[in-house]
Amino acid sequence: MNTAYHPGSLAVQERLGVQDLAAHVGRSITNGIRPIAAAFLEAQPMLMLGAADAEGRVWSTLLTGAPGFVRATGPHTVSVAAALPEGTPDGTPVGTIALDPRTRRRMRLNGTARTSGRGFTIEAEQVFSNCPKYLQKREWYGSEPAGPESVTARHGEELTPDQARRIKAADTFFIATAAPDGVDTSHRGGNPGFVRVDTPRELSWRDYPGNSMFLTLGNLEEDGRAGLLFLDWETGLTLQLSGRAHTEYGPEGRVTRFHVDHTIETPAGSPLRWSPPEYSPANPPTP
Amino acid sequence: MSAIGTLATHHVGLNVTDLTRSLAFYGDVLGFEVLGEGAEKDSRYAFLGQDGRLVLTLWQQSEGTYDSGRPGLHHLAFEAESIEHVRAAEAALTARGASFAYEGVVAHREGAASGGIFFHDPDGTRLEISVPKGAEAAEAPSETAPTCGFF
Numbered sequence: 493m494n495t496a497y498h499p500g501s502l503a504v505q506e507r508l509g510v511q512d513l514a515a516h517v518g519r520s521i522t523n524g525i526r527p528i529a530a531a532f533l534e535a536q537p538m539l540m541l542g543a544a545d546a547e548g549r550v551w552s553t554l555l556t557g558a559p560g561f562v563r564a565t566g567p568h569t570v571s572v573a574a575a576l577p578e579g580t581p582d583g584t585p586v587g588t589i590a591l592d593p594r595t596r597r598r599m600r601l602n603g604t605a606r607t608s609g610r611g612f613t614i615e616a617e618q619v620f621s622n623c624p625k626y627l628q629k630r631e632w633y634g635s636e637p638a639g640p641e642s643v644t645a646r647h648g649e650e651l652t653p654d655q656a657r658r659i660k661a662a663d664t665f666f667i668a669t670a671a672p673d674g675v676d677t678s679h680r681g682g683n684p685g686f687v688r689v690d691t692p693r694e695l696s697w698r699d700y701p702g703n704s705m706f707l708t709l710g711n712l713e714e715d716g717r718a719g720l721l722f723l724d725w726e727t728g729l730t731l732q733l734s735g736r737a738h739t740e741y742g743p744e745g746r747v748t749r750f751h752v753d754h755t756i757e758t759p760a761g762s763p764l765r766w767s768p769p770e771y772s773p774a775n776p777p778t779p
Numbered sequence: 780m781s782a783i784g785t786l787a788t789h790h791v792g793l794n795v796t797d798l799t800r801s802l803a804f805y806g807d808v809l810g811f812e813v814l815g816e817g818a819e820k821d822s823r824y825a826f827l828g829q830d831g832r833l834v835l836t837l838w839q840q841s842e843g844t845y846d847s848g849r850p851g852l853h854h855l856a857f858e859a860e861s862i863e864h865v866r867a868a869e870a871a872l873t874a875r876g877a878s879f880a881y882e883g884v885v886a887h888r889e890g891a892a893s894g895g896i897f898f899h900d901p902d903g904t905r906l907e908i909s910v911p912k913g914a915e916a917a918e919a920p921s922e923t924a925p926t927c928g929f930f
Contacts, residue, residue: 512876512878513878513879516878516880520928526930528929528930529930532929596889597929599928599929599930620928621928621929621930622928623881623928624889624918625918701882704882772918773916773918774918
């Protein structure tokens with residue numbers, strides 16, 4: 493019995509008949525941060541963090557810093573030189589993904605976050621890497637530190653026309669989902685148009701074949717809360733959406749539908765500037 | 780060139796736990812013919828090959844499962860005649876329910892022409908069937924290692 497998976501993920505794996513494959517890839521999930529993973533983390537200028545706030549809403553948040561701001565400080569511990577997102581309780585479960593568009597590598601580290609002198613630490617419970625499927629390649633042009641006046645966040649409860657346009661043009665987003673005993677943050681990528689805006693409060697996307705773990709879909713099966721993060725890679729604008737999602741399993745494949753409850757748009761959410769993308773050869777064509 | 784001269788890989792011997800099961804895998808699924816079988820005390824062995832040429836010897840003298848963390852074999856790679864032959868092997872292995880390290884045909888590196896399939900025998904021993912060119916359209920599971928993630 494592989495304990496890497498929650499009952500929700502196991503149920504999805506069983507429904508799709510991929511238990512053996514999932515058990516195989518599940519063996520790659522450990523609580524140890526290997527040297528190769530530690531070196532990768534230290535080279536990253538960004539980390540995507542998923543967590544529930546004090547109200548129980550799930551958010552996916554972009555954290556940035558000079559490479560080295562995320563650092564393994566022990567075999568199971570990571571130190572992050574950034575504040576936990578506002579409203580995130582101390583000692584809360586978090587799911588993080590470190591994704592490097594330069595090399596199309598990504599790794600995930602899930603555990604418990606606690607505030608520290610430097611920012612916060614994460615005690616790792618699950619550490620693993622995924623393949624480059626659907627990752628767009630981008631070069632890092634550097635950073636443009638924002639003035640304090642431009643980080644003002646704009647809150648809402650549905651998408652503005654401009655936000656809807658951004659989402660329809662997106663090739664990447666991150667999705668945080670909650671489980672009874674943890675949080676997971678995953679990546680979704682595709683050619684522009686892979687995310688549909690059905691109404692100002694409803695998004696949907698086709699679930700492309702991945703690693704067969706079904707951590708995100710499993711969490712949605714059990715809980716349903718989700719937080720999405722869209723980035724403007726060239727200007728640094730971030731768009732965070734919090735709400736609920738469910739997956740429909742049809743003969744044509746799987747479609748996940750997300751209902752928007754809250755939005756936060758931050759014009760200068762990220763100081764990082766990236767090149768236009770080189771799309772992943774794995775991206776299916778979009779209508 | 781040293782006094783020893785050129786050395787080429789001849790055949791590879793693998794430890795197995797159940798020779799009957801392994802013969803079904805290497806013989807029926809991958810198409811090797813049995814050139815000879817034998818037994819010594821409490822171990823059995825078989826010689827497998829193609830067109831009478833010895834490729835593989837299997838020795839039933841082990842217990843447990845393959846351990847990638849122990850010294851010895853990292854993986855055994857076979858070169859196929861074409862990418863179509865690799866896909867035929869993939870279909871046969873999928874039909875038998877073999878375990879794959881990565882979904883389908885993958886390139887050895889991002890943009891590389893060489894690539895193939897990575898899978899496991901019944902004891903978990905890591906195997907590869909690849910071609911030097913023809914995998915251009917396949918994606919690379921990672922830039923350095925033919926596995927799904929980079930560690």
